Amino acid sequence: MSPRSRYPQSERLFAHAARILPGGVDSPVRAFRSVGATPLFVTRASGARIEDADGHTYIDYVMSWGPLIHGHAPKGLIKALGDVAKRGTSFGAPTELETRLAHRVAMLMPTMRTPCSRATTISNRWNVWLRSTTARSLR
DSSP states (O other), X not given: OOTTOSOHHHHHHHHHHHTTSGGGOSSGGGHHHHTTOOOOOEEEEEBTEEXXXXXXXXXXXXXXXXXXXXXXXXXXXXHHHXXXXXXXXXXXXOOHHHHHHHHHHHHHOTTOOOOOOSOHHHHHHHHHHHHHHHTOOOO
């Protein structure tokens, strides 16, 4: 920890993380090191505001690089996630909900016909198959 730091908790957490994670982080905040700073460790967020481990509050202009267009922890989303999670979080088998999601995406983006997948291997297989059926180069 640097003397009289405003961020002793973030510095402590970063020192611990640096012993376990490459660069001490698992996201683009690695850039903090290139400007001589320690990344701030976030403990909570709501709406457009985040709070670090030292109790400082900030406006979050990054918003997780785009996915948080509605802000952090919107009440409707938290309720919906809780309702769905009570039925299980991952099955490794088809569900009606994923079919409904795919239908909704297809309605909003009619040109998108690529299957969605959380697994890189499955996504890559689909991409190879799709390119082979359209005669597009894999390069």
